[in-house]
Amino acid sequence: MTRTLIVFGSGPGIGNHTAAKFASKGIDHIILLSRNTQRLQNEDAPFVAQGSSSVKVDTLRIDLSDLDSIPGILKELDGRTQGEDVEVVFFNAARIKPSEPLGVDVKEIEEDFKTTNLALYIVAQHYIPKLQTLAKSNKSLKPALLVTNSHLPWDPVPQLLSLSLVKASQRNMVLSFSRAFTGSGVHIGLIHVEGVVAPENKVLNPKTIAERTVAFWEGGNGVDVNIKEE
Numbered sequence: 001m002t003r004t005l006i007v008f009g010s011g012p013g014i015g016n017h018t019a020a021k022f023a024s025k026g027i028d029h030i031i032l033l034s035r036n037t038q039r040l041q042n043e044d045a046p047f048v049a050q051g052s053s054s055v056k057v058d059t060l061r062i063d064l065s066d067l068d069s070i071p072g073i074l075k076e077l078d079g080r081t082q083g084e085d086v087e088v089v090f091f092n093a094a095r096i097k098p099s100e101p102l103g104v105d106v107k108e109i110e111e112d113f114k115t116t117n118l119a120l121y122i123v124a125q126h127y128i129p130k131l132q133t134l135a136k137s138n139k140s141l142k143p144a145l146l147v148t149n150s151h152l153p154w155d156p157v158p159q160l161l162s163l164s165l166v167k168a169s170q171r172n173m174v175l176s177f178s179r180a181f182t183g184s185g186v187h188i189g190l191i192h193v194e195g196v197v198a199p200e201n202k203v204l205n206p207k208t209i210a211e212r213t214v215a216f217w218e219g220g221n222g223v224d225v226n227i228k229e230e
Helices: 014-023 037-049 067-080 106-137 158-180 206-219
Strands: 003-008 029-034 056-061 085-091 144-150 187-193 224-227
Touching (some): 003 014, 014 029, 067 106, 106 144, 144 206
Parallel strands (some): 003 085, 085 144, 187 224
16 A cells, blocks of 8 residues: 655755655655645655655645635545555645734734644644544554644744744644544654754754654654754
8 A cells, every 4th residue: 555645835955855754764655735836846856756766756736825725735635645545744834034023914924824823724624534544444554743843832033923923823733633632543743843944054954854753753652852953
């Protein structure tokens, strides 16, 4: 049976590196989603395909702030994964836009909540029941909903007010899911990336974050993992 990973919020950095790491661990089919179709096709997909000679990589455009469009995208994903085991859903969507604390347009905060929280909620509604069913039918797999977060829920940055708000809310949501579905066989967890990600960083670089994310999945337990410079 084909083992599938779906990445909401692919891109250069955490998204494509984590997908490539999953490919090296036996995931057969990876679907990458983001707004930027050109980058998905020309950069992300070829990069992920390097992780395994046998992995199949698909791409699909999604605008997570357009909530009305998401059910149609989920239906498209169901069609593309028919007969497969969707084993991991990785939600990695966020927007970083510094501004003065009182200078953020309310519409921008609203868009961030849609992208980071409401879209995640719709995705969770769709996939958690499927992951629970998979957990019951195949004990050899590791069904999981994993979400990238940060240190902002407990250490907000005033110049990142909107991101701090939505990350705090997102953490609350994922913790609620984890508590609600404990014992269902689905690993629901947060990857807290505590700082700016850059290739030159010792720990907070895409490769290391990907390795620790996949190790967190392989471990199969715990509600979160914290990744920060040592």
